[in-house]
Amino acid sequence: MALDQETLDQLLDTVDKFVEKRLRPLESQVGADDSIPDDVIEDMKALGLFGLTIPEEYGGLGLNMSEEVAVARVFGHTSPAFRSVFGTNVGIGSQSLIIDGTAEQKQRYLHKMATGEVIGSFCLTEPEAGSDAASVRSTAKKEGDTYIINGTKRFITNAPKADLFTVFARTDPAREGSRGVSAFLVEASTPGIDLGKPYRKMGQQGTYVCDVMFDDVVVPQHNLIGGKENVGFRTAMKVLDKGRLHISAISIGCAERLIADSLKYATERKQFGQPIAEFQLIQAMLADSQTDTYAALCMVTDTAKRRDAGENVAALAASCKLFATEMVGRVADRAVQIHGGAGYVEDYGVERFYRDVRLFRIYEGTSQIQQTVIARDMIRNASN
Numbered sequence: 426m427a428l429d430q431e432t433l434d435q436l437l438d439t440v441d442k443f444v445e446k447r448l449r450p451l452e453s454q455v456g457a458d459d460s461i462p463d464d465v466i467e468d469m470k471a472l473g474l475f476g477l478t479i480p481e482e483y484g485g486l487g488l489n490m491s492e493e494v495a496v497a498r499v500f501g502h503t504s505p506a507f508r509s510v511f512g513t514n515v516g517i518g519s520q521s522l523i524i525d526g527t528a529e530q531k532q533r534y535l536h537k538m539a540t541g542e543v544i545g546s547f548c549l550t551e552p553e554a555g556s557d558a559a560s561v562r563s564t565a566k567k568e569g570d571t572y573i574i575n576g577t578k579r580f581i582t583n584a585p586k587a588d589l590f591t592v593f594a595r596t597d598p599a600r601e602g603s604r605g606v607s608a609f610l611v612e613a614s615t616p617g618i619d620l621g622k623p624y625r626k627m628g629q630q631g632t633y634v635c636d637v638m639f640d641d642v643v644v645p646q647h648n649l650i651g652g653k654e655n656v657g658f659r660t661a662m663k664v665l666d667k668g669r670l671h672i673s674a675i676s677i678g679c680a681e682r683l684i685a686d687s688l689k690y691a692t693e694r695k696q697f698g699q700p701i702a703e704f705q706l707i708q709a710m711l712a713d714s715q716t717d718t719y720a721a722l723c724m725v726t727d728t729a730k731r732r733d734a735g736e737n738v739a740a741l742a743a744s745c746k747l748f749a750t751e752m753v754g755r756v757a758d759r760a761v762q763i764h765g766g767a768g769y770v771e772d773y774g775v776e777r778f779y780r781d782v783r784l785f786r787i788y789e790g791t792s793q794i795q796q797t798v799i800a801r802d803m804i805r806n807a808s809n
């Protein structure tokens with residue numbers, strides 16, 4: 426349900442102030458400590474950030490796609506690690522349940538996800554199944570009124586903090602590819618679950634990613650999402666369509682931040698007796714970044730609106746993710762260039778953003794997967 430304009434403006438203003446006053450001063454510390462202070466997480470809970478997209482009937486704010494991307498954009502103005510704290514509850518960690526779960530499943534988990542008491546995490550990727558998500562090898566064998574899950578999931582965001590995993594596993598070994606895969610809600614406290622060591626990453630310090638191993642994990646039948654076997658792959662794809670728009674909006678926010686920092690630096694830093702912003706070669710970089718960001722904003726705003734109107738936006742969401750995440754990569758690169766030596770050292774934070782935004786072109790579907798989704802859609806439409 427869409428918020429009225431005044432309520433949305435208030436929310437955006439609150440988030441903007443939180444980002445500016447509470448989070449931005451902590452960016453360098455979080456980068457160095459690889460940890461987000463507990464009191465910040467408590468403040469995020471108090472602001473209702475964990476429940477941004479969870480329907481109001483389960484205690485969330487029930488933001489639609491247009492509202493969600495507006496909030497995500499503002500959150501892009503600070504280190505992406507902060508968003509990741511509640512990002513899985515807003516996106517891939519809750520949406521399988523919201524989109525395809527039964528009323529009883531939603532009732533059981535969503536209230537606690539909305540408050541941040543339960544952290545959700547999305548277990549799709551495996552050692553042998555990344556871009557080829559349909560080749561999931563984890564198995565879920567039916568035994569009486571339970572399923573026994575075995576397998577390994579790789580690079581799982583927020584797994585070290587998670588209370589509830591959405592796990593994609595093969596229920597029908599006879600069916601190859603996407604059609605034999607089902608989605609399950611698996612509580613992290615279930616015996617047989619082991620976590621790998623958190624990965625040491627190129628960027629986004631303060632977010633935690635590790636492998637999750639399932640060894641004869643017994644899951645009650647009522648935790649099969651939607652109560653239907655072999656439709657889990659489609660659930661995953663629907664979740665990713667939405668996630669791809671969210672990541673696009675975060676990319677726009679990060680680009681805006683990098684442009685603001687670059688502009689400030691370029692107007693203050695003097696060379697050859699004048700601010701470097703006076704030089705046309707610097708102006709060209711600023712203008713290209715501004716134009717790139719505006720293009721991405723138009724795309725994401727339009728696609729979000731279409732999704733809210735009920736249109737199938739799979740290919741458009743892929744276009745947004747492809748363009749916006751590649752775009753922020755270019756903007757970050759120019760920001761380092763404009764800052765010169767100051768962009769390469771830690772003090773200005775630009776090099777941190779440069780490393781942080783690199784992930785956007787990889788997770789929730791690489792740029793090459795987005796190209797595949799777009800081209801396949803074009804070919805399908807041409808042959809109809």
Ligand code: COS
Pocket residue numbers: 517547549550555556557558559602603604658659662663665666739788789790791794797798
């Ligand atoms: N929404 C709903 N259903 C979708 C869908 C979408 N966006 N995309 C595909 N499907 C459905 C198809 O309609 C098809 O359904 P049927 O079996 O009923 O015909 C089924 O899912 C399989 O689709 P498809 O044949 O296109 O699947 P492929 O195995 O060829 O894979 C790609 C498609 C490559 C696009 C998919 O595997 C993908 O997105 N991979 C990247 C995964 C990813 O983002 N990983 C990152 C880690 S998760 S953070």
